[in-house]
Amino acid sequence: MHKEFLMGNEAIAMGAIAAGVDLVCGYPGTPSTEVLETVAKHRPQDCYVEWSINEKTAMEVAAGAAYAGSRVLVTMKQMGLNVASDPLMCVEYVGVKGGMVVLVADDPGPISSQTEQDTRSFARFSKVPCFDPSTAQEAYNMMEEAFALSEKYGTPVFVRPTTRVSHGYASIDVKDAAEYVSHRPEGFIKDTKKWVIFPRASFANHQRIEKRNAALTAEFSQLRFNRIEAETDANAGCRKGIAAGGISYTYAREALKELGNVRLLKVGTPFPFPEELALQFLEGLDEVLCLEELDPVIERELAYLCGKHSLHVKIRGKLTGDTPSAGENTVDSVKKTVAAFLEKKLTEGSSLDLPPLPVRPPVLCAGCPHRASFYAVKQAMKGKKSIYCGDIGCYTLGNAMPLDMVDTCLCMGAGLGIAQGVFHTEPDTSCFAFVGDSTFFASAIPSVINGVFNQADFTLVVLDNSTTAMTGHQPHPGTGRTMMGENVPAISIESVLKGIGLTCVETVDPLDHEAAVACIKRVAAQQGVKAIIFRSPCIAIAKPAGKCxxxxxxxxxxxxxxxxxxxxxxxxxxxxxxxxxxxxxxxxxxxxxxxxxxxxxxxxxxxxx
Amino acid sequence: MSKNIILCGVGGQGTVLASRLISAAAMKEGLPVQSAETIGMAQRGGSVFSHIRIGEGVNTPMIGLGEADLILGFELGEAVRQLPYLKKDGRVIAADRAVMPVTASLGGGYDPSLMRRYLQEYVTHLQIVEVEKAFEELRSSKVLNLLLLSAAFHADALGLKKESMLFAIEDNVPPKFLDLNKKAFCYFD
Structure with a gap:
């Protein structure tokens, strides 16, 4: 054991390595990305690491490896879990042999995401057990436990940090390399009754899963990540308690440091909920304040328990309007809520009347080729009825003034389908779908095929900056480089499009403004699905040309x-x-x-x- | 008691490395450290911050309002933005530097002198660091972070030893830039 200063995501990676992980795969997405990158950096012998092309494929690669007995970690952000939900929902029924940990980082706020969805709710929906760390140290410790639980019950297991846990740093205790578990996968053993999902087997598996999860409510009550922390003597007899999970637990501790401890239930496994422990916590209380971000998961569980056991305890939180229903909690918001709940006064800080501050929305970097691409399309289509469907990546920032070139943005790869839907409704509009190179490979190709097959008319604009820029420059199939450091043949976007049947595919350097405008005019005038590839490297990976x-x-x-x-x-x-x-x-x-x-x-x- | 430090600026100014160096130096001295920083979309020219908390009894990496002992401002307006976090009698060390956001060029307006005046009026322990002169002497404008650390160290605002800071610099800065960064850290010697 020794101390290291690690980011939460690094701690998760090191925890997986210490637990003998054999395979790690995933798709980049803030705030999850650093987990896989850290494993790749420290890659222990025989551990295979890949950036898969999307989360669905990653989940399937992980499942296959776990079928063959590997300990696997698959990583994504909460939006990615939507993409991967098809295989995950099924693999929970089929089960796994090697430990399978599904790391999904949630993004309260949201800070870098489209939604504020909660993987704890997804855990209940998918029936997959879920660990919810409050600190980097706890995230590290949970990894070993998650792998053990996964192998004990043959089920995938969620580990679900949020942004502040994923991106918070702490000096934590980690194992020395000599203490790591060494693991050797047994290999795939044929058993069609087990590995082929069929309705009859699913019925039996459903019964087994429900029984297991009911039993886990008791088993998890004994787990160290769930605990009751006692009130101070001064507050003995206080009939109010606090229940918290995730980063909000650490905020609650800060608040109680100032206000005096009351009984606190710390929830580290929101699903299955540690019911026995929660009943002990509720014993003798009149009121409970629930502190959590995103969905009112703890709040609903406690309210359910009170109903189930006819307890007269008022459960407060999001559903009662005591805490905000959306957005991040902060040390200060939690302090205020706790003080109000306990009817205590906080020491007042002086309030400042700040002068008008500069507004700094995120913008495309200076020299970003996307700016040139958007500007060229804007100039080429001036005065024509057109719609610009954007997508997920740095280029979403093309929406900012003065470019104002993103009319829609939904989710990964959605711009292509949206352009087709608009075309079928108003065929006189020139429809454009902008997509980045990594997003093209991740989720745009089926929609190109859909457009060609169903005779849509739109211009696909691939913004190819030769990297996955927004999440920190991960390799993808177009880069010819894998996360294992191998050089492999790059997959050509032009060839993919021509293979689908596009006859008009042009590639142009967006920084050559005149040529780019001419190219857009030429291509947009064609019928059917046609494509422009704007190729110019991200400024973060290319040597600057100099200064203007x-x-x-x-x-x-x-x-x-x-x-x-x-x-x-x-x-x-x-x-x-x-x-x-x-x-x-x-x-x-x-x-x-x-x-x-x-x-x-x-x-x-x-x-x- | 913990020491709470906030570093703030605009994405790309080097707050992340500075935060790393303080944390590494504290680790070197055997102190518990927690920190948090902005990662993701906001890094593209947005307001960024790092929170660092050094010492025992810290539950969370996030610093509450009115709890920061020190604000290291890489940009005047960003230093003002973080003032609600400053302790009564806390210290602000800010670079005399303004980064114009695109919104200001497009007519949103931003007057850095207003920010300077506000800091002077409301902060008791204020040091505004003239960085341009230092940039010229060091022949590099890429050392804003180390210059601010140098100023903070000399105001004894970090509570860390010089050898721990130098150790952290050697351990975290690429060899190619090591000499320059060490020189910048020693600028106010």
């Missing part, structure tokens, strides 16, 4: 560069455009649209006379 420079004497202060493209490297001072050299990558887009050619592209003089 404004010729102060030539600049007429017309603001065209600033008002048209919204590049963060461009500002306006003393009636002239100014380029922040620290940010400029020399992409040259601004120099191409300056009406008086006052901006010199990287390494060149301005063209003006």
């Amino acid at each position: 420079a404004v010729d102060e004497d030539a600049c007429i202060g017309c603001r065209t560069c600033i008002d048209e493209i919204g590049c963060p490297a461009l500002t306006f001072a003393d009636g002239r455009a100014v380029i922040d050299e620290g940010q400029c990558t020399g992409c040259g887009l601004c120099s191409q649209l300056c009406p008086v050619s006052a901006i010199a592209p990287a390494g060149k003089e301005a063209r003006h006379e």
Whole structure:
């Protein structure tokens, strides 16, 4: 055992390694991404790691490996669980042989997601047991327990951190390499009665699963991650208690540090719920405040228990309006709620009347090729009736002013289907679907086939920056590099599209503005499904071309560069455009649209006379 | 009692490394550390922060309002944004630097001098660090984080030993930039 300063996601990865994990797969998504990356960085001998093309495939790869006896970890964010839900719902019925931990990171807020869905609720729906860590240390410890539980009952098991646990750092106790469990998979043993899902087997399995989960409510009551923490002597006889899970438990502890301890139920396995322990907790209480983010899971469980056992305890939380129904909790929001619940006063902080602060919505980076792509389409389609269906990735930020080029955004790969639906409703609209290269491979291909088969008319725009940029530059099938570090043949987006039957597929560099506009005009005029691939690498992985420079004497202060493209490297001072050299990558887009050619592209003089 | 430090700035300014260095130095001294930082979409030019809590009795990495002993501001407006977290009599060390958001260039408006004046009016222990001069002397503008750490160290606001900080720098900075970063950390010696 030794101490290490680890991010929650790193702790989860190290916990999996210590538990002898044989295979790790997943699809990147904030806040889950670092788990797989950490395993890949520390990769113990014989452990196989891959970024799969999407969460559904990852879940199936994980299931297959677990059928063959491997200990597997499959990672994703909560949105990814929706994609992977088909195999997961079924694999719970079929069961596994090797331990299978499904790591799903939830995103209260939401900070980087479309929804505030709760994997604890998904656990109840799918019947998969769920661990919910409050700290990095607990997340580390839970991994060993999760693998053991998975193998004991032959079931996948969720470990579900939230953003603040995944991305919080702490100095924690971790095992030395010599203490790691070494594990050798037995291999796949044929047994069609077990591995082939059939209605009759599913009926029997359903009965088995319900029985197991009922038994787990007792077993989990003994687990160290679920516990009752006692009130201080000063609060003896207080008939109020607090129930909390996840990061909210740590906020509750901070609040009670200030307000004095009352009885606290800490829930580390929200499903199956530790019922026996919860009954002990409820004993002698009149009121309970539930502190949790996303769904009122603990609150519903306690209210259910009170009904089941005819207890007269008032359960407070989201359903009663005592805590917010949406968004993240904070140390301060929890302190306030707890103080109100206990009818105690908090020490007042001084309130500040802050001046108007700069507004900083996230924006496309300076030099981002997506900016050039969006701007080219905008220019090419000026005055024409068109719709721009966006998708999930950095390029969602194309919605910001002044580009304003994302009319819809739903979920991974959805832009293509939405463009088709709009076309079938109003055929006179030019429909565009923008999709990134990683998202193209993850979830766009079936929708291209759908469009071709069903005779839709839309322009597919693939924004190929040769990486998975938003989540931190993971490899994908187009990069020709795997997470194991192998060089493999890159899959060509053009070939995929031509293989499906598209006859119009053009590739163009978006940073060559004139050529890009001409290409869009040409392609969009074609009938049916056609495609433009804008190919230019993400600025985070490409060497900058240099810096653009404004010729102060030539600049007429017309603001065209600033008002048209919204590049963060461009500002306006003393009636002239100014380029922040620290940010400029020399992409040259601004120099191409300056009406008086006052901006010199990287390494060149301005063209003006 | 714990020491609570907030680092704040705009995505890409180097708050993450600075936060790492403080935590690593505290670890080196055998102190328990917890921290939290902004990761994800907000990193693309948005407001970012790191919370660091050093010492015993810490339940959560997140710092509550009015609990920070020190705010290290990489940008004037961002330092002001975090002021509600500052303890009464807490310290603010801020770079004399403004990053214009795209919204300001498009007409949203942002007056950094207003931020400077506000800090001067409301913060008792304030140090505004003239970074431009240091950038010139060090011939690099990529050392804002180490300069601020240098200022904080010299104000004795980190509560950490110099050798622990230097150890953390050596352990976390790529060899190519090590000399420059060490020089920047020693700038206020």
